[in-house]
Amino acid sequence: MLLLRTVAPCLLLSFLGQQVSLCSGARSADKQTGKAQRSDNNGAASGRGKFSTRDKMQCTWSATVVGDAVKLPVRCENLEARIKGGVTDLQCEYNAKPATCPGYLSDPRGFWKQVARAFKRLQSKVCRDERALVRAGMCKRAPKDAHFKLDISTSVVAAQSGGPEPAPPRPPRPTLPTTTGNGTGPTSCTKRADHHKTAVEYCSSSWASVCSFFLSMLQSEDC
Known part of the structure; x- marks a missing residue:
């Protein structure tokens, strides 16, 4: 009976010591795991x-x-x-x-x-x-x-874009009318018909062509 009273406390203390050691080791392992996970998770986030x-x-x-x-x-x-x-x-x-x-x-x-x-x-x-x-x-x-x-x-x-504003495009130059060799203005050939009409009015039909020819020679503006 005396032996049991002596051995029992020793067994209890040994058991408690083992439990404390196991808990301490588990906590240490959890800390290491958590630290590794935080390092892995925050590695890119801190970049x-x-x-x-x-x-x-x-x-x-x-x-x-x-x-x-x-x-x-x-x-x-x-x-x-x-x-x-x-x-x-x-x-x-x-x-x-x-x-x-x-x-x-x-x-x-x-x-x-x-x-x-x-x-x-x-x-x-x-x-x-x-x-x-x-x-x-x-x-x-x-x-x-x-x-x-x-x-x-x-x-x-x-x-x-920077710098000065680009200049607006210049308007196209007006196209000048074509002039005759003596520079008197555009060529007009409508007066030949007027000569023929005048010749018919003042000359007989047989002389109309001749009259028209002479009228065209007298007027220098004809084409």
Whole structure:
């Protein structure tokens, strides 16, 4: 009886110690899992940045997770071009599956820093050249779909015309009538019929042709 009273507390303490150890280990594992999940879920959500190009375009981008893919909408604007003329706005979207790159999961902050530098290197190719990929340096050996590629169907370029207003077109010059060799005016052949009528009135029908001939010689305006 005395032995039972001595052993029972020891067994109880041992059992309680095992339960505490199991609970502590489970909590630690849950914390690690939660941390990994938060890192995975927030990796793309925290991807955002801005850059500028040599032609004074100010650009911003922000990542959005869609399934196993990541979409990168990009928007650029140039306020000076709204006054002086030129390209004022750019909009487009880049797509990739960066999860195929190990660095994206292990170091998401470093991954997005490298993406930001890659955008700066594109310069005038941003939203225009679908062959120019946005590559993170840590993903050089990753599959091609790990790099962001432009969806050319989403590219929109807006331009503002600038400078002086174009001069209105000049009205066409009036067409001058054709003149005769002595510059007296347009040629008219209607007076020949008048000569024949006059000749019929003042001459007999047999002499009408001769009279008409002489009348035409006397009047210099005839054709």
